Amino acid sequence: MGSTLGCGRPEAVTDLCPSCEEAVNVLDARPAGHVHSKPMSDMRLAILDSDSGFVRVLVKRAGDLGWQLRRLEAAPRTDDLVAMRVNALVVDLALLGPGASDFLERVSDTLPGLGIVVCTGRSSVSQRVRGLRLGADDWVTKPCHPEEVLARVEAVVRRRKSASARVETGPLVAGELEIRADQFQAFVRGATIELTRREFEVLQLLAQSEAKVLQREEIYQAVWGYAMAHGDRSVDVFIRKVRLKLEQNSPGWSYIHTHFGVGYRFDPERRGGEVLDEPLEALVADPGLEDELPMELDAELLTRLAV
16 A cells, blocks of 8 residues: 555555645636736746645646746755756655655755745644744645645745845945845855854844844744744744854944844944953853843843843
8 A cells, every 4th residue: 555645645546636636627627828817937846746646737737837847756965956946846745754854954054045835744733833944935734726836836936036136236234244145145254154044034134124123023924934923932042043153253243132022123333342252142041031131140241131
């Protein structure tokens, strides 16, 4: 008996699942020459999925839209994926087994401009949250309608293109920091700061806000792409990581300032007095607990925390 990848039907079964069968009927009944109202004809899509019926419908519909497709039967090396020059990837994580999370993180870090839509079987909330945080832009649970998958791919790529259009205005220079959106990298005096894709997106968002205070919820919505759950401290964790890296590379400057109970503001300022050898944030064992530090800390340390 075959495994239950894709829509949850055994691989040996050649019939389509109800959603795929419905899509085929719709496609077959559609008048010749019918196209999407606003097709993205420059779309290049890679599909990593072993469900032949589901993929067949995606290929047929995407072909109607004028998209270029690459069907993958195994996880490609990141170098090969780069060479394909695709805009988006639809991937069934069930096909990747235990290495699914590593694949997501590796691809999103190597190709920060690639739209990633996970289309897989039933999963837990924690699995979906982890996948989205590792780099997936959207998550669709099978069985699903192929038209919805393609619409989500379009939405992801549209957002990517819109963001790219906004940042193609040259580097952003602040203090000793140079932020290059076209390279998804930040530099200090020509040296690269090793930032993950998510860390870079957090830094870029704050830097582009021109000293405006951004609430945690705003940052989460803009970077992660969906509403922040109550009690989620992801923003604080990533702000702490970015601060540490900025301070290690540019110790004479303070870039990200905390507004307690509200959020964060990017505004480069030269540090006054002696610079500590160890970043103060390293003293905070639990990220995001700056608001709860004991008042016994001396004034200098409290001032450092406040910025």
